[in-house]
Amino acid sequence: MRTRAAVAVEAGKPLEVMEVNLDGPRAGEVLVEIKATGLCHTDEFTRSGADPEGIFPAILGHEGAGVVLEIGEGVTTLAVGDHVIPLYTPECRECEYCLNPKTNLCQKIRSTQGQGLLPDGSTRFSMLDGTPIHHYMGCSTFANHTVVPEIALAKVRKDAPFDKICYIGCGVTTGIGAVINTAKVEIGSRAIVFGLGGIGLNVIQGLRLAGADQIVGVDLNDSKETMGRHFGMTDFVNPSKVEGDLVAHLVELTGGGADYTFDATGNVGVMRTALEASHKGWGESIIIGVAPAGAEISTRPFQLVTGRSWRGTAFGGARGRTDVPKIVDWYMQGKIEIDPMITHKLSLDEINKGFDLMHAGESIRAVVEF
Ligand code: NAD
Ligand code: AHE
Ligand code: ZN
Ligand code: ZN
Numbered sequence: 001m002r003t004r005a006a007v008a009v010e011a012g013k014p015l016e017v018m019e020v021n022l023d024g025p026r027a028g029e030v031l032v033e034i035k036a037t038g039l040c041h042t043d044e045f046t047r048s049g050a051d052p053e054g055i056f057p058a059i060l061g062h063e064g065a066g067v068v069l070e071i072g073e074g075v076t077t078l079a080v081g082d083h084v085i086p087l088y089t090p091e092c093r094e095c096e097y098c099l100n101p102k103t104n105l106c107q108k109i110r111s112t113q114g115q116g117l118l119p120d121g122s123t124r125f126s127m128l129d130g131t132p133i134h135h136y137m138g139c140s141t142f143a144n145h146t147v148v149p150e151i152a153l154a155k156v157r158k159d160a161p162f163d164k165i166c167y168i169g170c171g172v173t174t175g176i177g178a179v180i181n182t183a184k185v186e187i188g189s190r191a192i193v194f195g196l197g198g199i200g201l202n203v204i205q206g207l208r209l210a211g212a213d214q215i216v217g218v219d220l221n222d223s224k225e226t227m228g229r230h231f232g233m234t235d236f237v238n239p240s241k242v243e244g245d246l247v248a249h250l251v252e253l254t255g256g257g258a259d260y261t262f263d264a265t266g267n268v269g270v271m272r273t274a275l276e277a278s279h280k281g282w283g284e285s286i287i288i289g290v291a292p293a294g295a296e297i298s299t300r301p302f303q304l305v306t307g308r309s310w311r312g313t314a315f316g317g318a319r320g321r322t323d324v325p326k327i328v329d330w331y332m333q334g335k336i337e338i339d340p341m342i343t344h345k346l347s348l349d350e351i352n353k354g355f356d357l358m359h360a361g362e363s364i365r366a367v368v369e370f
Contacts, residue, residue, distance in 0.1 A: 005125070005143035006351045007133060009057045011049030014352045015142065020059070020133060023124040025072035025147050032084055032148055035162035036369045037141035038063035038342075039354040040170045040198060041266065042290055046136065047355070050292035055116040058134035059125055062088045064141025065156070065166040075150045083158050085169045085328075087320035088113075088137035090152035104181070104319045109149055113138040119149055141169070142351065144370045154324035157332065163345065163369050164338045167198075168327050170315070171365060172338060174288060175202020175264070176327070177316015179210050183260045183286050187211035192250055192258040193233075194274050195265035196224035198365045199288055201231050201341055203262045208232030209336070212260075216253060221361045230340060250277040261285045268295045271310075275299050281307040288313055342367050 003022050006015035025031045043060045045051050068082040078084065092098055092108035109119045116134025117123055124147040125133035125140065140146045156165060175198075179185050189212045193203045196219040207215045208231065216235040217228040225236040235253060242249045250273075251257045257279030263271045266289030275285040276299060285308065287297075297310070304310070318324065330336045344366040346354050354366035 001145065003143055003145040004348060005059045006061075006348060007057050008047050008060050011047070011054060011056055015047065015060070017349050017351065019128060020143070021126045021128065022143070022145055022147065025070055026118075026120060027073040028075060028150050029072040029118065029147050030068055030075055030078055030084075030150055030153055031070040031145060032066045032086065032153070033069050033145050034064045034066040034141050034143060034370055036065055036166040036367055037061045038167045038169070038171060038198070039351070039358065039366045039368070041358065042170070044355055044358055045266070045290055045292070052293040053114050055134045057127070057131070058116055058136050059140040059143050059146070060136045061142030062086070062137040062139040063166055063170040064139060065162040065169065069145070078150060078153060078155060082155050083160070084153040085156055085165065085324050086139040086141060086146070086148045087152045087154055087324065088139050088170070089315040089318070089320055090138065090149065091319045091321040092151045093321075098319075104317050105314060106151070108151060109138060118147065142368070144348070151321070154321050156325050156328045160328050160332055163367050164342060165328050165331065166367060167338055167342065167365055168324055168331070171198040172202050172336070173318045173324060173327055174313070174316040175199045176206035176209065176336065177318040177323070178203055178262060178286050178288050178313045179206030181317030182311060182313040183284055185210040185212060185260055188213050189259040190214040190254045192216040192218060192254065192261040192274065192277055194218045194261070194263050194270050195289065196228045197264060198341065200262070200264035201227060201364060203264055203288070204228060204231040204233050205336055214254060216250065216258070218250070223361065227340065227364065231337070246273055247276045254279075256280070257283050259283060263287050263289045265289045266291050268297050271297050272299050275308055275310055276303055278308045283308045284311060285309070286311050286313055341365050345369055
């Protein structure tokens with residue numbers, strides 16, 4: 001079939017919206033009509049050329065929601081008409097990783113995913129002249145139709161709006177999950193969140209759900225304060241307005257350092273600050289941000305010797321097929337909020353405007369609706 005997609009033709013270039021060929025689903029695969037997709041900073045990270053795994057041409061996008069149009073041979077857990085959210089962290093429920101309760105990082109299809117291919121080693125997308133187009137994170141939601149492995153689709157309730165629940169495909173789950181699944185924050189904790197964008201605000205609402213007493217938000221952009229407070233932030237710090245040492249300021253503000261700190265910026269300098277602003281003896285610092293090729297984190301080993309620890313999280317530690325439908329329920333029950341964070345709605349033709357808004361710090365989430 002033919003479909004419309006925004007293609008990343010080359011690193012650092014704007015996406016090009018065009019008609020592309022899409023082959024039907026093979027064994028274990030599912031054809032999905034994407035109804036809406038969010039723009040996550042990770043899409044921009046890859047588009048820009050900063051991703052060591054970036055491959056071009058590719059159809060980016062990993063924060064989508066849609067409807068099953070066709071199932072391939074052997075698919076048993078999904079049917080035509082089901083509403084689904086594609087998962088860049090699949091859940092096969094049988095690999096060594098899925099069987100270990102300590103991780104959500106299913107590895108069943110990770111190697112082909114990283115090469116921009118489906119599990120059989122081929123791509124379903126091509127340009128009209130036949131040039132193959134790579135998949136992205138196994139999702140490629142910047143296309144009106146995409147083919148996704150069955151194990152990388154969460155089936156969700158049909159009354160949930162696509163233009164909101166697409167965000168559960170990455171930002172919402174990553175932020176809330178980092179608090180609940182990775183840090184396992186206790187009631188009464190003090191926390192600091194660095195970066196109040198599409199991920200950081202969800203960390204904040206996760207901290208409120210978990211019953212944190214103090215939630216400090218840190219961002220260079222003052223305009224993020226209002227939204228942060230809406231989601232539960234108790235204190236706001238703009239590092240550019242702090243006189244003297246930022247770590248010392250944050251340690252004092254949190255009465256000796258935070259129990260938990262979260263990096264949602266992808267800046268390795270910020271990651272160091274986050275580690276060092278966590279409490280001596282027990283502070284845990286969770287890295288969510290994705291850093292460019294070649295970037296490395298550093299601190300004095302003494303920071304770890306004296307009881308602080310560094311941890312990381314992908315997709316908020318969530319097991320997608322199990323957890324994503326539950327998070328959709330939380331949204332529908334009003335336990336979590338999504339609507340205020342969808343600050344812009346765009347057509348596919350306007351997708352590059354979404355990245356401009358992200359760079360200008362004007363959007364939290366821009367969502368493309370098909
Ligand atoms: P975003 O652009 O919406 O938000 C980033 C925020 O960080 C902005 O508000 C910006 O002003 C702020 N910021 C930038 N530099 C800063 C600094 N030095 N100090 C303080 N604040 C600063 O991005 P997002 O979509 O929220 O993504 C955030 C990061 O999380 C990205 O690196 C993204 O790739 C990563 N991410 C990781 C996962 C995961 O599973 N680990 C999932 C989604 C996104
Ligand atoms: N390809 C990059 C790493 C990108 C990365 O860390 N991705 C996160 C999800 S970000 C979603 O917005 C992730 O899931 N990581 C686990 C994995 O297996 O990719 C690089 O640096 O090579
Ligand atoms: Zn993402
Ligand atoms: Zn698995």
